[in-house]
Amino acid sequence: MSKIIATFFGVGLAPFAPGTFGSLAALPAWWALNYLGGWPLVALGIVLSYAAGVWATAQQTAGSDNHDPSEIVIDEVAGQWLALLPISLGLGVSGLVGIALAFGLFRFFDITKLGPVGWADRMNTPTGVMLDDIIAGALSATVLILIGFLWS
Numbered sequence: 001m002s003k004i005i006a007t008f009f010g011v012g013l014a015p016f017a018p019g020t021f022g023s024l025a026a027l028p029a030w031w032a033l034n035y036l037g038g039w040p041l042v043a044l045g046i047v048l049s050y051a052a053g054v055w056a057t058a059q060q061t062a063g064s065d066n067h068d069p070s071e072i073v074i075d076e077v078a079g080q081w082l083a084l085l086p087i088s089l090g091l092g093v094s095g096l097v098g099i100a101l102a103f104g105l106f107r108f109f110d111i112t113k114l115g116p117v118g119w120a121d122r123m124n125t126p127t128g129v130m131l132d133d134i135i136a137g138a139l140s141a142t143v144l145i146l147i148g149f150l151w152s
Contacts, residue, residue: 002059005052005074012073022073023107026080027099030088033081039088042081049078050130057126067124075133080106082137083144092141092148105143109136 007013014021033041053074061067083106084099086092093101110133113121117139120132 002056005056006060006072008073008077012071018070018073019076019110020107022076023080023103023110025073026077027084027103029077030081030084034084034088039085042085042088046078046081046085049074049081050134053078053130054126057129061126061129067126068121068129072129075130076110078130079110079133079135079137079140082134083140085137086141086144086148092144093151094148098144098148101147102140102144105140106136109139114139 004010008022008025011021011025012018030042030045033045037044053072056074057068057072060072061069080103083102087094087098087102092098109117113132117132117136120128120135122128123131
């Protein structure tokens with residue numbers, strides 16, 4: 001079960017760019033959550049994926065020197081959903097442009113590890129694996145809201 005969660009149903013086993021594939025796989029899953037329950041279900045999904053991700057990451061990395069193997073992508077899913085939360089809330093830029101911006105911003109912050117994202121990544125713990133993407137998602141959501149404010 002921990003491998004299914006950690007790899008987001010095997011998406012993390014992609015032969016290249018598993019983090020990007022994890023973020024891409026988060027998009028239709030977010031759409032389904034948003035369609036079925038709006039922002040409250042998306043928010044619940046973020047909380048549950050974070051908690052399950054910490055557990056699954058701990059299970060998958062137990063006894064290993066690699067604290068963040070590339071196949072673990074549940075962290076990208078949780079962070080990407082957080083980056084998309086402003087769209088669920090009706091804030092920021094909506095529609096496909098908003099989704100594309102949320103995706104691009106999240107990947108930017110996740111890859112560059114700027115500021116607090118890098119701090120969390122350097123924790124070298126299951127919490128750090130999940131937290132760096134949550135912070136990247138929060139930064140992305142903030143920028144998306146600012147762009148939406150300036151756009152209008």
